[in-house]
Amino acid sequence: LHAWRAAAGVALSVLGTGATLAYFEEALPTTLNPLYADSMVDYRAQELIFDRLWYHDAITNDLESRLVERWELADGGKAMRLTLKPNVKWHDLQPLSSKDVCFTVAAMLDPKTPSIVAQQYRSVLTGCDTDGPEVAILKFTQVFHNPRERLGFAVLPAAGFPSTAIAPDMAFSARPIGTGPMKGAKGTRGVTFDAFPNGQHTPQIAQLQLQEGGDPLVQVRTLINNGVQGIIAVPPPLRPDLRASDEVAMKSYDLRSWWFVAVNSRKAPLHDQRVRQGLDLLLDRNELRKYSIGWSPDQKNSPCELISGPFVQSSPYYNRTVPVRESADRANAEGLLTAAGLTQVGGRWHYAGAPVTLDIGMLASLDHEAPDLLDQVGNQLGAAGFDRQVHKISSDEWNRVVKTGKATDYDLVIGKWSFGLVEDVNHLFHTRAGGQGSLNLFDYSNREVDALLEAYEKAYTDTEAQDAYHALHALLAEDLPYLFLWKLDTKSSWRTEVKGNVVAPYFYFTEFDRWNYSSTAP
């Protein structure tokens, strides 16, 4: 029946109210291809379009699959034989088959697929065979405890690609074909998702429109006026306004996000650890969060919590013996800078006979969450005697240039990283080599850091892994490839006419089939 509806193109008229739901995202997704998910925006959008092989129920956290009917281990645990559910259709109405599962695995294993997501699965999977259209046999690199937990990848359609070498710039990235509850198409100003009822999905909202959020105040006013029905990330200063309204509801979005200022340690004088430490001491983080996030010292349960290393404070990997730095310590900073060979001439810092000018960049979309942070950082360093130039970096430049380690002109870049349950920071700090350090922004390299990251990777027990990351935290807090800022929690807001809107940790729209919307607008 579902397939017939889709084939006849009448799905929208039989779904719920037929209403369109619009929401503001932090930015437009860079891609709708799950192999190239770069941002949380990408992950959220893709969750509507694709099904992951296994996923966690957003309420019970049960490990479930919308694609797999049954499974069993084979080859002494080094393989898994899975049987697909019947009646699962791609958005082009073709049936899902084991070929698609094995194609996805082959694409991830293909070295010509330059995807960080794929790269990670190469440590888990070695191959996949089909046994008829319904059965796929996944082969693992080793015997894993709870192997289904490691199979959270989105399944791609074999027919959507000419080969297993999948490039990020294919047409598929803008107009993908998935098996998820919504069929998505990316335009220049947004993404439109249309409901696609399927054997495993019964979406109740006919159409969803992702719009790029601009000025946060405008976003909030638009939401209150019912111009859109949701905002994914509401900046902390605007949350009280929304809480006071009976027409919108705040929703928690469980995500481990922390903010940083990455330092170009390849560039003089920042290559000197003492200069990085000096900069760290010059930042008054309380002032930064006060003016950009609206934090105040007497605020109970602040959404913003300072950090001293690459983990949120609630993480088991956070090293609590490393103190956070709240205020500036100008005297000690000047001592460190002077010891590193910097001199002050007319109140400005000079190095090798020339004034030091810091080029500071920030991912532009962060300006919505922490307005003026870029200027505040620039002002603090300026007041301390550094000339500076500030730049907002587009998502495109961030992905193409900054994340690939090519932003060598910048001295400092402000960004944030988000994590789910897995807090693997090896990509961020390992020397770029042999596939390691793929998100190392300024080609930071430190042998001791590399050794600790490898100790974490190879840890035999959990205690060894935790000890390695605690030591890493302490070392990074001293060597400072990043000036660590804070964790900032994320809150969404949706109009109360939107019901059943369970927000899944990290992926957000995992339970989208539950969402419904009765428009009260004329």
Added chain:
Amino acid sequence: MMLAVLLACTSEPVHERAPAVSPLEADLVAQTWQVRMADAATRAPYEAHPGWALLFQRDLEGALHAFGERPDDRGRARVHLELAALYRQAARLAAEATLQVYGADRQATDPADVDYLVGVSETLLGKPTQRLEHTPADSVYATRVTDWRTGGWPATAAVALAAEDPAIHERTLRERTPEAKAVRVVDPTELLAVSLWHENEATRLGAAARWLDPWRLPIEPPSTVERPLADEMLFAGFLPAEADAVFVSAACSGERAPDVYPRSILAQAIEPALVDGRLDVQKVREAAQDLSTAMRSAMIARSGQEEGYQRAFAALGQLSVLRAAVCVAEVLGQPDDAGVLRLEIADLSEGAARDPVFLLSLAAWDAAHRNVVRALDIVHALGRDHPQLELARVPLDAMSVRLSRNSAPAAPVH
């Protein structure tokens, strides 16, 4: 006066809605502490003592201190009840996490003595256990295991510790590897002991044990000694009236029929949401909103005007319905719906509605469902006000590391 100032600061305009209650229900609404406290004279004693303002802000430690400085036995009893409930949930959290990390996901390298911790956890959670048969090498645990083997309630091992104001201690056990690295552990017995100590204090000061029933551990029977529930046990809380305590106690203990509690506004609110023997979550939401609206209207009628505290009081009433409905959904075999309600309550838990006891119970529920990210966030946030709770997270940390190392690989994203 602190409370008066605090309550005045919460002023928001009322969005007019037609009252949604029948005359009978209106009578019940009038009996709620929210509406009775709309009378300035009734509210005056609470506004006169800073302890109540701190309790209203969910600063339990601060409230306990304030009620000690300017002695108020009922105020102290209430805070001890809250703290007893809080540490019961801490014990449950530790037990649930211990069961996951050293039970379901046990590794050969784990210290042998974690068997004792698993045994204690299974016992607290009302599960049969065979893990207490072996005597731990750890001398402290070796002493306690004997008491735990006797089973039953009250748990002798915890009662012994609760005799004096107990503290929670982290211990280290050794991994079974050549390096024999130290593994941090916490015994849920100690968290339970802290809870029992607070309960003893509350009882000594005249509190009714029934208040604690929704927060008891699976091993425990509900209270049997019935004492009247004074207003001090209701004010700023999630039981609108004494009859609601009876209903919630029954519902959270597994009883099915809310319609046998005609004097409970919560039972009356939830009853229409039962459709064909199942709880309709959307109807529960509407019932909760209706009660909130009815309370606000009744408060305005009683006080003669709209006042700052009324919105906050009504919000607590709204949450009372949702919280009671969690128990009803569980009883009716609707764990998924109970989960949805829990998440909605968490989303509404701001300001005076941010109840640490409920939030810690959510963390414990999360731990049972192997969802460590939110559980850790909750415990970490509560640890700022209750430093001893930081130790309850020790098994949760272990669970988080173990789960993350057995998960699908993931890189950071911006």
